[in-house]
Amino acid sequence: MRGNRLSLVKKSLPKRRPTATSNRLFSSSVRWHAYDDTVQNLRIGQHTRVIYQGFTGRVATSNARDSLAYGTNIVGGVTPGKEGEHLGLPLLPDLKKAKEQLKPDATAVFVAAPQCGKAIEDAIEAEIPLIVAVAEHIPLHDVMRLSSILKTQSKSRLVGANAPGIIAPIGQCRIGFQPLPTFAPGHIGIAAKSGTLSYETVASITRSGLGQSLCIGMGGDIIAGTNLVDALKVFEADPETEGIILVGEIGGRAEEDAADWIRDYRQRVSKPKPIAALVGGLYAPSARIMGHAGAWAARGERTAKEKYEILQQAGATMVDHPEKFGGVMKTMLSQSGRDPxxxxxxxxxQKRGYHTLSRRPTPPLRQSRLSAQQQHSRGLVLSPQVGAGPLEHYMKQIEGLHIVQESEPKDAFSVGVTVDRTERAPCIATSPTASTKQLDQRVRRFAYDWRDGPSETTVKQAIAHMQLDAAPPAAMAQVGGLILALTRMYKEKEAVTLSCSVSIDENGNLRLHQPSLLMQFDDAAYRSNKRQEDIHSLRQKESELPEEVEAEKDGIVFVKLDDPEANIGTLVNGAGLAMNTVDALRLHGGKATNFLDTGGKATSETVKKSFELILRDPRVKVIFVNIFGGLTDGGMIAEGILLAFKEVDMKGKPVIVRIRGTNEEVGQKIIADSGLSLEAFDGFAEAADRVVEIANSR
Structure with missing residues (x-):
């Protein structure tokens, strides 16, 4: 019976036409899952010949100077239309010439988001072994197209986008914008989603004396070119890596995939390398984007707390704050039979050898991130009432299917299209129930190629999971038509998630229940490339919290947390660090009133605006400023806090400041000597205890 019904669906599916790019292959050595073969391209070191794309740009030039001083083997770069020399190195007009003349092993793509997708594709076509993309706000569908291309070849590996990059302190090779003074050569491998949390982790390992062998930044976007499992494979094979650290966060399945790998690794290896981990977002509110474009959980994805437990059960030692990694890793190395x-x-x-060989002082820090990096991705979520309009356009060819105003009945089904982050592709997501209590457990994803669209087999599998065996023929055909309509709208309007609940009426036709509509779109497509203006013009800012909209104008991500008992305002630089600050305060007995990410570089203006936003909340009794000075000097951060503090009416609220990272001692002294209602701390635990003490006493 099921086969007959699915044959009706097949008739409603159009034949897929090949496109000019659908079968484009960039490598002659192609196998299924050949992209996995490129994972060892991540093993960078002194041998790695690095070029820059966008070489003559201001940010790339500054970054290249610092990386050269560090010891990175930069052999030249590319700027379209230019040829000659730059920084005393060859400058070429295109990647083809660069590949032939410079023979690069890696490229640092320092190109702004609107052009970055094309720059990455050029690097894939040139078969550059390692491609590192740092730009934020590359449109999601551009990344899915690139991921589709990457799967057809076995030459190039992508790190990023929206990532700090990759650095091998033990090999003096930096491809990205990592704060160099924080790193030290050593034997701990680190892979992280969050840039600021990775810097905190690195600082802890450096302070412990262990140092780092290789650090890989996945990036905070929805899809990452390199994930935690890829990093684990490299760390296992790397003879210089003695211990491993993973830093995850809310959103996606990377941590679950890593847990599966860890479980298998510990079973097949007699003396496994110790693995420690952290997951940010334990107390993040549901259905919110927490700073990073990828920091949200889709239906059926595990919460941060669940991922924490899954990693722990797999054998990873979990920590609640990155400053604990140094001490924990020393203990784990000793317990594993290694000598810390x-x-x-x-x-x-090795560190002494590096300084002796380089004969250069530590280079001065410069801001080495693309200007777009100071923006933040919120994503656009349309209300069911507003979203129904665009959807009806795609449904008009499906005879008998109607959008109704009623909420879904108990026997409704769920259907949608979203992102499969593990497969780095779009997917159809279906469930035999629309019940909130059961949906997360019963939803299944059916990934498909972004360029080609879903195959007939994939659509039939997705429908079969909905268990529509008893459905009338008309409803079966309508489900197939609806899935195709959603996949078309998903691609053409650059959506992140489209989903809804459907049921079958007394006449045997499908009904789509408007209140159930979830329509989320990629705002990077609009911000970076000015695409989808019609969709983004539907945003209803008047229905959003005024503080959150106002913060966005200043490049700040502000999320108001609803707990009526919360009384600690937080001001943090970096989305991952902001999430972890909220988490760690809870573990110290405090509750945050907000999530606030000033961006990777806190300035006096952003700090001033942040104070103003926090102080509008009458619940706030004390403000906790938690800053890690990675790319930014700690003294400059402290001066910015003082300036902002003097210009804002603080309403008598005390402020606790923790500054770590570059020139942390200078920053802490400036705060301590200010004569203002400020207290400076070095360690997170002591700062958090003091914040909670004040909050509970006022």
Whole structure:
């Protein structure tokens, strides 16, 4: 019976026409899942020949100077239409010439988001082994197209986008914008979604004396070119890596996939390398984007707390704050039969060797991130009433299917299209129930190629999971038509998630229940490339919290947390660090009134605006400023806080400031000597305890 009904659906599916790019292959050595073969391209070091795309740009020039001083083997770069020399190195007009003349092993793509997708594709076509993209706000559908291309070849590996990049302190090779003074050569491998949390982690490992062998930034976007499992494979094979650290966060299945790998690794290896991990977003509100474009959980995805437990059960040692990694890793190395003192001595000698060989002072820090990096991705979510209009356009060819105003009945089904982050592709997501209690457990994803669209087999599998065996023929055909309509709208309007509940009426036709509509779109497509203006003009800012809209204008991500008992305002630089600050305060007995990410570089203006936003909440009794000075000097951050503090009516609220990272001692002294109602701390635990003490006493 099921086969007969599905044959009716097949008739409603159009034949897929090949496009000019649908079968484009960039490598002659292609196998299924050949992209996995490129994972060892991540093993960078002194041997790695690095070029820059966008070489003569201001940010790329500054970054290249610092990386050269660090010891990175930069051999030249590319700027379209220009040829000659730059920074004393060859400058070429295109990647084809660069590949032939410079023979690069890696490229640092320092190109703004609107052109970055094309720059990455050029690098894939040129078969550059490692491609590192740092830009934020590359449109999601551009990334899915690139991911589709990457799967057809076995030459190039992508790191990013929206990532700090990759750095091998033990090999003096930096491809990205990592704060160099924080790193030290050593033997701990680190992979992280969050830039600021990775810097905190690195600082803890450096302070412990262990140092780092290789650090890989996944990036905070919805889809990452390199994920946690890819990093684990490299760390396992790397003889210089003695211990491993993973830093995850809310959103996606990367941490669950990593847990599966860890479980298998510990079973097949007699002396596995110790693995420690952290997951940010344990107390993040549901259905909210927490700073990073990818920091949200789709239906059927695990919460941060669940991922924490899954990693712990797989054998990873979990920590609640990154400053604990150094001490934890020392203990784990000793327990695994490795000698942490020997590792520390080896790391120290390598560090001395680096300074002796380079004969250069530590380079001055410069802001080395693309200007778009100071913006933040919120995503656009349309209300069911507003979203129904655009959807009706795609449904008009489906005879008998109607949008109704009623909420879904108990026997409704769920159907949608979203992102499969593990497969780096769009997917059809269906469930035999629309019940909120059961949906997360019963939804299944059916990934398909972004360029080609879903195959007939994929659509039939998605429908079969809905268990529509008893459905009338008309309803079966309508489900197939609806799925195709959603996949067309998904691609043409650059959506992130489109989903709804459907049921079958007394006449055997499908009904789509408007109140159930979830329509989320990629705002990077509009911000970076001015695409989808018609969709983004539907945004209803008047229905959003005024503070959150106002913060957005200043490049700040502000999320008001609803707990009526919360009384600690937070001001943090970096989305991952902001999430972890909220989490860690809870573990110290405090509750945050807000999530606030000033961006990767806090300035006096952003700090001033942040104070103003926080102080509008009458619940706030004390403000906790938690800043990690990665790319930014700690002294400059402290001066900015003082300036902002003096210009804002603080309403008598005390402020606790924790500054870590570059020139942290200078920043802490400036705060301590200010004579203002400020207290400076170095460690998170002592700062958090003081914040909670004040909050509970006022």
């Amino acid at each position: 003192q020997k590792i520390m001595q080896d790391s120290a000698s």
